[in-house]
Amino acid sequence: MRTVIIMLLTAVVATLGFSILFYIQPRRLPLAALGSLLTCGVYLLIKWWLGGEFIPNMLGALVGALFSEICARRTAVPVSVYLTPCIIPLVPGGMLYQTMSSLVQGDLPGAGSCGLTTLIIAMGISCGIVLASVMAMLLFHRGSRRAVRHTAGRGRTGRRHTQPPHPEK
Amino acid sequence: MPKTESKAAVRPEVPATPPTDAASAPDGQAGSVTGDAREILTVAMEVGAELLHCGADVHRVEDTMTRICAAYGAARSDVFAIPSLITAELTMPDGSTASRMRRVMNTYNHLGRLEKINALSRSICATPQPLPAVEESLENIRKFRPVPEWLCYVGALFATGGFALFFGGSLYDGLAAALIGFLLTLLERHRRAVINDMAHSAISSFAAGLLAVLCVALGLGSHVDKIIIGTIMLEIPGLSMGNALRDMLCGDTISGSLRLIQALLRALMMAMGYMAALALCAYVWGGVQV
Structure with a gap:
């Protein structure tokens, strides 16, 4: 339990540090920290419950990305302003170190499996983010194409000059 | 959906600068919100390049540039971007076209500037501003430092x-x-x-x-x-x-x-x-x- 609390706390501290390095605006810091706490909490919970790497990372990233989609929509900023800090605790730094360290020691099979795990973690994170963005699209974006065209055409140009809706969307 | 309206209501804090610029310096084509194809594309390209430079993903860059072109009355715009290059072509309703390409050398994560540029592009899409005003606010964003x-x-x-x-x-x-x-x-x-x-x-x-x-x-x-x-x-x-x-x-x-x-x-x-x-x-x- 003590380790978990330490991990959550340090994850938030590290996220705050990284957010400053990414030049985030100070007033976005509280929500970014909350999001990273949420992501890390879900990751640790699922990891303790199910084990493995792919599913915990995916669900952690999913929750973090959904949180940042909601925050981004509320405050009208790009999603990546919240998303980037949120998924920082999941970034597979430890695994990458294991890979390198195995390489130095000449342990090729170990390096291979660690490298593969790193890729799996990265894959899990990005799957979670994509899932969240699709879910957010379905939840919030209903009819927003039309809203966008309304806003875009509101100038003196009128609506008939605006971009036709994207065929894929 | 009411969401867009609430966003538009949140907006005014940011575009507070551009209108005053336009009012104080009414040179060039102040007042008119559309220009010729080349000028519009230049502004869209500036915004897109700055977005890419601050670490926005490609999809956002293409989307933003398309919307800005549409806001200034383009009949059609085709934008393609990869992390180091943007190319775009734009057609006006009168049939005049313009095409431009921009190489973006280095990108880094600058979430504060990303947010400002996004706010600028939203305000452009809501009410198209004169092109010099947009360039001026972009210049201000380039100098923006959220933290010391x-x-x-x-x-x-x-x-x-x-x-x-x-x-x-x-x-x-x-x-x-x-x-x-x-x-x-x-x-x-x-x-x-x-x-x-x-x-x-x-x-x-x-x-x-x-x-x-x-x-x-x-x-x-x-x-x-x-x-x-x-x-x-x-x-x-x-x-x-x-x-x-x-x-x-x-x-x-x-x-x-x-x-x-x-x-x-x-x-x-x-x-x-x-x-x-x-x-x-x-x-x-x-x-x-x-």
């Missing part, structure tokens, strides 16, 4: 120290990692332009590896691996690897694969740097466990 420079070093201290503890290091390991993180940020902020990204990754990870071993040898911290993991997070391309895979899953296959290869190469360069440092220490001192 010295705070970045504090950020690096927190980031590296926090991660050393996160991965199970002791308090002293965290202190050592924070110290090294500070030095690495110093190195990164004062690097020469001739040293490219890859070489810089290799050099700074070599330095970080040496410093980690040195710290443990001097008695600050006890686990070389935890200290190194903490400092690795500072320049690990894990974030861009995730973004690359996300780009590919979203359908931007070309930019995704470009970013993925770049991230893998950077990870390789970092690995080489750390390996060289650790191997050197093992050779000189002997018996330092890696």
Whole structure:
């Protein structure tokens, strides 16, 4: 339990540090920290419950990305302003170190499996983010194409000059 | 949906500057919200290039530029972007066309500027502003600094120290990692332009590896691996690897694969740097466990 609390706390501290390095605006810091706490909490919970790497990372990233989609929509900023800090605790730094360290020691099979795990973690994170963005699209974006065209055409140009809706969307 | 209206209501805080610019300097075509195809595309391109420069993903760049062109009354616009290049063509209702291309040399993560540019593009799409005003507010955004420079070093201290503890290091390991993180940020902020990204990754990870071993040898911290993991997070391309895979899953296959290869190469360069440092220490001192 003590380790978990330490991990959550340090994850938030590290996220705050990284957010400053990414030049985030100070007033976005509280929500970014909350999001990273949420992501890390879900990751640790699922990891303790199910084990493995792919599913915990995916669900952690999913929750973090959904949180940042909601925050981004509320405050009208790009999603990546919240998303980037949120998924920082999941970034597979430890695994990458294991890979390198195995390489130095000449342990090729170990390096291979660690490298593969790193890729799996990265894959899990990005799957979670994509899932969240699709879910957010379905939840919030209903009819927003039309809203966008309304806003875009509101100038003196009128609506008939605006971009036709994207065929894929 | 009411959401867009509420956003439009939130907006006024940001576009507060451009209208006053337009009012105080009514030269050129102030008052008219549309220009000829070339001017419109120039502004859209400036906004797009600045977005890409601040680390926006390709999809957002294309989307923003298309919307800006539409807001100024383009009949059709085709925008294609990859992380280092934007090309766009635009057709006006009267049949005049313009096409432009922009090479974007280096990108970095600047979330504060990203947010400002996004706000600018939203305000443009809501009410098209005169083109010189847009250029002026872009110029202001380029000068925008959300936090003072010295705070970045504090950020690096927190980031590296926090991660050393996160991965199970002791308090002293965290202190050592924070110290090294500070030095690495110093190195990164004062690097020469001739040293490219890859070489810089290799050099700074070599330095970080040496410093980690040195710290443990001097008695600050006890686990070389935890200290190194903490400092690795500072320049690990894990974030861009995730973004690359996300780009590919979203359908931007070309930019995704470009970013993925770049991230893998950077990870390789970092690995080489750390390996060289650790191997050197093992050779000189002997018996330092890696």
